[in-house]
Amino acid sequence: MIRTFWRTTVVAMLYLSLWACRQETGKYQTKTGESNGYSYEYVTNDPLKVRIYTLKNGLKVYLSQYTDEPRIQTQIAVKAGGKNDPVTNTGLAHYLEHIMFKGTADFGTLDWQKESVYLDSIEHMFAHYGTLKDSLERVKYYKLIDQVSNEASRFAIANEYDKMVGELGALGTNAYTSEDRTVYINDIPANQLDNWLQLEGNRFQKIVPRLFHTELEAVYEEKNRGLDNDYWKTYEALFGAMFTKHPYGTQTVIGTIDHLKNPSITEIKKYFNTYYRPNNVAICLSGDLDYDKTIALVDKYFGNWKPNDQLPTWNRVEEDPITTPVVKEVYGPEAEWVNIGFRFKGRNSDDYTLLTLTNMILSNSQAGLIDINLDQQQKVIDPASHVEPMGDYSIHRFSGRPRDGQSLEDVKKLLLEQIELVKHGEFDDWLIEASINDLKKSKIEGSENNWSRSNDLVLAFTNNMAWNEYISETDAMRKITKEDIVKFANEHYKDNYVVVYKRTGKDTNVKKVDKPSITKVALNKEDKSPFHQAILKKKAEKLKPVFVDYDKDIRKLKMNKGVDVLYTANTENDLFSLYYMSDVGSNNDPKINVAVEYLQYLGTEDMSAEDFKKEFYRLGCNFGVSASEDRTYIYLAGLAENTDKALQLLEKLLANPKADDEALKKMVAGMFKKREDSKKDKGTIMFEGLIAYGLYGPKSSFTNVLSNKELREVKAEDLITIIKDFTKTEHRVLYYGPKKGEEIVASLNQYHALPDQLKPVPPPVEFKMQDVAKPAVYWTDYDMVQEEIMFLSKGAGFDKTRVPISCMFNEYFGGNMSSPVFQELREAQGLAYAAFAHYGSADKPTGNDLFYAYIGTQADKQPEAMKAMNGLLTNFPKTEGGFEVTRNAILNQIESERITKTDILFDYEEARRRGLDYDIRKDIYDQVQKFTLADVEKFAQDNIKGKNFNIVLIGNKNKINFKELKQYGEIKQLSLDEIFGYEKVQKIDIEKRNQ
Known part of the structure; x- marks a missing residue:
C-alpha cells in the first residue's frame, strides 16, 4: 500500500467557522437518531455529518x-x-x-x-x-x-x-x-x-x-x-x-x-x-x-x-522493550539513505496525540526543527520524520540521505540531535499552536475530498475508535503544553531505536520466486453470466453531464496593468489558493530550474530564509515555486483572512531576494549529489530518462538541463535576475478562494508589483519526437530480478477531432483490468504483474501524439511477454462485449464527473494550451455514443498497427535475452550519462533563443 500525503500548513484556524475550536465541554457528543426505521449514531458538531448504522447481523x-x-x-x-x-x-x-x-x-x-x-x-x-x-x-x-x-x-x-x-x-x-x-x-x-x-x-x-x-x-x-x-x-x-x-x-x-x-x-x-x-x-x-x-x-x-x-x-502481542540501539544494513542498487524507528503504542492509545504533535514540532514540511535546521540549512538531503500508525503499535520513523562526503552515521547523528532539542525544550512556543492548526487545516482539506472522508471512516473502524474520539483528536491537542511534550520526549526517545542503513552495493541475499510454467487459459471474454445480464437490465436514473463553461464558471478579470486574473469563488470554506503562472519554463532557459530551487534558500536584507518560512507558517499560509519544461508557477495558499499579509510577504521576497553565495555553494553540491542519486533510481531511469530517449533521442526536455560544468559556473546574480524577472515577464494570476473578485484584484493591484511594460515570453527550444524509421532497442543495465519494457512510437500532430476516438481506444484496449492488454498478459498467460497501453494526445497544437505499451515481467518471461504484447499491437483484439463495456464506462464517468474548485482553472489552462476554448469532454461524450467497434479498430490500424516502435528496457544484463531482442530493432546499450545528459555540455545559443 502506498500512502501519499500533500499538506499545506496553517496557523490561525480559530477563525474557520466550520472547524472552529470550542473549548466547552461536550462539543463532540455521541447521540442516537432514527429515520426510515433504522437507528444510527452521530456526533454533534461533526463536520463530515457521519451516520453510523449497525445492521442486525453486526455489519x-x-x-x-x-x-x-x-x-x-x-x-x-x-x-x-x-x-x-x-x-x-x-x-x-x-x-x-x-x-x-x-x-x-x-x-x-x-x-x-x-x-x-x-x-x-x-x-x-x-x-x-x-x-x-x-x-x-x-x-x-x-x-x-x-x-x-x-x-x-x-x-x-x-x-x-x-x-x-x-x-x-x-x-x-x-x-x-x-x-x-x-x-x-x-x-x-x-x-x-x-x-x-x-x-x-x-x-x-x-x-x-x-x-x-x-x-x-x-x-x-x-x-x-x-x-x-x-x-x-x-x-x-x-x-x-x-x-x-x-x-x-x-x-x-x-x-x-x-x-x-x-x-x-x-x-x-x-x-x-x-x-x-x-x-x-x-x-x-x-x-x-x-x-x-x-x-x-x-x-x-x-x-x-x-x-x-x-x-x-x-x-495484542507484547514486545520486549528495546533497550539499546539495534543496527541493520540493507544493500541494493539504489542511492543510500538511513531509516531510524522508535516504537510506540498503537493508533488508539494515549500516546498517539502526543506522538503526532511531537512529530509536527520536528517536521511539518515548513517550520519544524528538521525542516529549518537540516533541510533549510542544507545539512542533509531530504530529511524527514513521520508517524506510521498501526493498530497495535506505531512507529516514529526518521529518514535522510547523505550529502557528498557525508556518512549514513553522520545523517543519523544529525537526525537524533533534533530529537535532543525537543527533549531540552529548544523550540519556539508558538510552534505548538501552529502545528495543531496545521493538522486542523489538513482535516479541512480532507473534508473537500470523498476519498479522504471515506478513508477516515475506514481508519476509525479498523482501529476500534469511537467516531467522536477520532474527530476530536486535534482539538484535544490544545490541552497539551510544552512541558508535556518535553516530558514525553525524554520518556520515549532514548537508545530504544532501530536504525537501518541502506547502502549501495550488491545484495548477496537476493532471492526470487521461481514460477512454474503455465499454459494459456481460456478467458471467454464475450460471455456474460445471468447475474451480469440482470445488472445490465436494471436501468439507473440517467445523470446529465455538466461541462465546464469557461465564460460562466470563470470570471476573467484584469489588474490595472492588464495582467489577467482568472477567478473562481470558494463558497465552501475560508481557504484560498493563488497562482502566478507564466509560460516560461526550462525549455526557455535551463537555469530556471536552478533559480526555482535557489529561491527557497533566500531571504531579504531584513529577513532570513528561515524567518520567511516561520512567518508564513505563523500566518497559516505557505508558498512554493514549480517549473516544468514550458511553464512556471508560484503558488500561495492558506487562510483567506491572511491573504493580504501573505501576499505582501511573498512580494517582498520576490522583489528583493538577497544573494547568498554560501547557500548557492551548498545547493549546487546538493544538486550534484541528487544527480548521482537519480542515476541509481530505477523509476527515474526508466520512466523519465529511457522514455524520453526512446521518443526524442539524446536531446529532449529531460536532458535540457545545465551540464555539470555549467552548473558549477552558475552565478547567484544570474539566478536573482531570473527570480526578479518572473513578475516582470508576461504572466497571469489564478485565484480560488472566498474573496470577491473585485477584492482580490484590489489586493493584487496594491501588492503585486508590476513594471509599466511586461517583457514578452522568450521563445523556447523546441524538441521534436523522432520518427521511428529504423526501430531500436535502448537498454540499460540495472541489478534487478525483473525487467521493465516499454514500446514507444510517435503519433500524428495534435488534432482535437482525434481526442474522442483515442479516449475510446484507451479505455477499450489497455486502460483497465478488463482490457485485452491486461487480460492477455496477466490473466490468460501470467506473463506480467503490470501491463498497460495508452495513446496520448499532444498537450499543445505544435506537439505530437504518442503511444506507449508497458510490461513489467520476470526476466525469464521477457520473450513471451514481448511477443504477446506485439501480437496485440499487430492484431487488434475485437470483442463486442468489451466494446459495450467501454462505451457505458465512459458515458457513466462523464455523466457523473464534475470539475470544481481549482480544477476549473487548471482545466481551462490545459484547454488554452491546446488552443481550445471549450471543455473537450463534450466532444468525447457526444462522439462515444456514435462510435462502433469498427471505428476503434480503424483507429488502431491507422495509428498503431504496422508502426515502428522504439523499445526501452531496464534489466540485469546477465538475464536479458538479447537474442530475442534483435527481432525488435538494433540493440544499443545506453550509459547513464547518455540517458541523463549531465556530463554533456549543452551548447544552446541563448542569444539565438531570445531573438
Whole structure:
C-alpha cells in the first residue's frame, strides 16, 4: 500500500467557522437518531455529518454526505490483514484480496455446477502439491494442476467483476492489504449505488478461487517486484528488528517465498469464512448519497449475510522493550539513505496525540526543527520524520540521505540531535499552536475530498475508535503544553531505536520466486453470466453531464496593468489558493530550474530564509515555486483572512531576494549529489530518462538541463535576475478562494508589483519526437530480478477531432483490468504483474501524439511477454462485449464527473494550451455514443498497427535475452550519462533563443 500525503500548513484556524475550536465541554457528543426505521449514531458538531448504522447481523455502515459531484467513494473494510495470517500460511490475507476479484458462484462463471467440480479438484491438488519435496516431482505434478486448471477455465469468465463495475462508471477500482486491514475500493456514480451494492453483496458472501494458478503468477510477480525494491527491503528490515514477536515483524503481508510456493486454497477459504463476516466488516461511503435510501439498500443486499458468532478476538502481542540501539544494513542498487524507528503504542492509545504533535514540532514540511535546521540549512538531503500508525503499535520513523562526503552515521547523528532539542525544550512556543492548526487545516482539506472522508471512516473502524474520539483528536491537542511534550520526549526517545542503513552495493541475499510454467487459459471474454445480464437490465436514473463553461464558471478579470486574473469563488470554506503562472519554463532557459530551487534558500536584507518560512507558517499560509519544461508557477495558499499579509510577504521576497553565495555553494553540491542519486533510481531511469530517449533521442526536455560544468559556473546574480524577472515577464494570476473578485484584484493591484511594460515570453527550444524509421532497442543495465519494457512510437500532430476516438481506444484496449492488454498478459498467460497501453494526445497544437505499451515481467518471461504484447499491437483484439463495456464506462464517468474548485482553472489552462476554448469532454461524450467497434479498430490500424516502435528496457544484463531482442530493432546499450545528459555540455545559443 502506498500512502501519499500533500499538506499545506496553517496557523490561525480559530477563525474557520466550520472547524472552529470550542473549548466547552461536550462539543463532540455521541447521540442516537432514527429515520426510515433504522437507528444510527452521530456526533454533534461533526463536520463530515457521519451516520453510523449497525445492521442486525453486526455489519457497520458509515455514511457521510458530500454533494460536490454526483459520485460516491466506496470503501469496504475488513478488520483483518497480514497480522491475522497463520504462521504456517503467511500471505493469506493478500492472496484473498486478489481472489475476491474473481467472481462468485453467480458471476464469473458459464456453468457453476460443472466448474465447481474442477475447482474442488484443484483445491485438493494444491493441498497435495504442498506436501511434495522433490523438485522434479513438483514440476511434474504442477503440470497436472495446469492441465486441470485449463479445463476449469473453459467455464470461467475472466474479470467479469471489473467489466461490471466499469460499465457502472466506476473509477479507481482497487484493493489493498495492510498489517491490520483489507480494504476494497471503488468510486461510483451516485445513480449506480443500487447496482453496486447488489454486486458487492454477492461478492462478499462466497469466495470462489477461480483462475487460481494464473493469479498465483501475479502474486509471485508482486513478490519479485518487492524483492527488487530497496525501499521495501528497508521497510521489512526495520519492522523485522522492531518487532521480534509480533507478526508486524515476524511475517510479511505478502508472505514468505516458501509459503507463496505452497499455497493452500483450503486455508484461504478458512480465512475468508472466519474474517469476511458482517460483524467484522464496515461499509464506508462518502458522497452524494441519501442517508435513508442508502441504508435501506445496504440492508437489502447485505442484511442476509451470516455473522460469525465465534469471531476470533485479536490479542495484542507484547514486545520486549528495546533497550539499546539495534543496527541493520540493507544493500541494493539504489542511492543510500538511513531509516531510524522508535516504537510506540498503537493508533488508539494515549500516546498517539502526543506522538503526532511531537512529530509536527520536528517536521511539518515548513517550520519544524528538521525542516529549518537540516533541510533549510542544507545539512542533509531530504530529511524527514513521520508517524506510521498501526493498530497495535506505531512507529516514529526518521529518514535522510547523505550529502557528498557525508556518512549514513553522520545523517543519523544529525537526525537524533533534533530529537535532543525537543527533549531540552529548544523550540519556539508558538510552534505548538501552529502545528495543531496545521493538522486542523489538513482535516479541512480532507473534508473537500470523498476519498479522504471515506478513508477516515475506514481508519476509525479498523482501529476500534469511537467516531467522536477520532474527530476530536486535534482539538484535544490544545490541552497539551510544552512541558508535556518535553516530558514525553525524554520518556520515549532514548537508545530504544532501530536504525537501518541502506547502502549501495550488491545484495548477496537476493532471492526470487521461481514460477512454474503455465499454459494459456481460456478467458471467454464475450460471455456474460445471468447475474451480469440482470445488472445490465436494471436501468439507473440517467445523470446529465455538466461541462465546464469557461465564460460562466470563470470570471476573467484584469489588474490595472492588464495582467489577467482568472477567478473562481470558494463558497465552501475560508481557504484560498493563488497562482502566478507564466509560460516560461526550462525549455526557455535551463537555469530556471536552478533559480526555482535557489529561491527557497533566500531571504531579504531584513529577513532570513528561515524567518520567511516561520512567518508564513505563523500566518497559516505557505508558498512554493514549480517549473516544468514550458511553464512556471508560484503558488500561495492558506487562510483567506491572511491573504493580504501573505501576499505582501511573498512580494517582498520576490522583489528583493538577497544573494547568498554560501547557500548557492551548498545547493549546487546538493544538486550534484541528487544527480548521482537519480542515476541509481530505477523509476527515474526508466520512466523519465529511457522514455524520453526512446521518443526524442539524446536531446529532449529531460536532458535540457545545465551540464555539470555549467552548473558549477552558475552565478547567484544570474539566478536573482531570473527570480526578479518572473513578475516582470508576461504572466497571469489564478485565484480560488472566498474573496470577491473585485477584492482580490484590489489586493493584487496594491501588492503585486508590476513594471509599466511586461517583457514578452522568450521563445523556447523546441524538441521534436523522432520518427521511428529504423526501430531500436535502448537498454540499460540495472541489478534487478525483473525487467521493465516499454514500446514507444510517435503519433500524428495534435488534432482535437482525434481526442474522442483515442479516449475510446484507451479505455477499450489497455486502460483497465478488463482490457485485452491486461487480460492477455496477466490473466490468460501470467506473463506480467503490470501491463498497460495508452495513446496520448499532444498537450499543445505544435506537439505530437504518442503511444506507449508497458510490461513489467520476470526476466525469464521477457520473450513471451514481448511477443504477446506485439501480437496485440499487430492484431487488434475485437470483442463486442468489451466494446459495450467501454462505451457505458465512459458515458457513466462523464455523466457523473464534475470539475470544481481549482480544477476549473487548471482545466481551462490545459484547454488554452491546446488552443481550445471549450471543455473537450463534450466532444468525447457526444462522439462515444456514435462510435462502433469498427471505428476503434480503424483507429488502431491507422495509428498503431504496422508502426515502428522504439523499445526501452531496464534489466540485469546477465538475464536479458538479447537474442530475442534483435527481432525488435538494433540493440544499443545506453550509459547513464547518455540517458541523463549531465556530463554533456549543452551548447544552446541563448542569444539565438531570445531573438
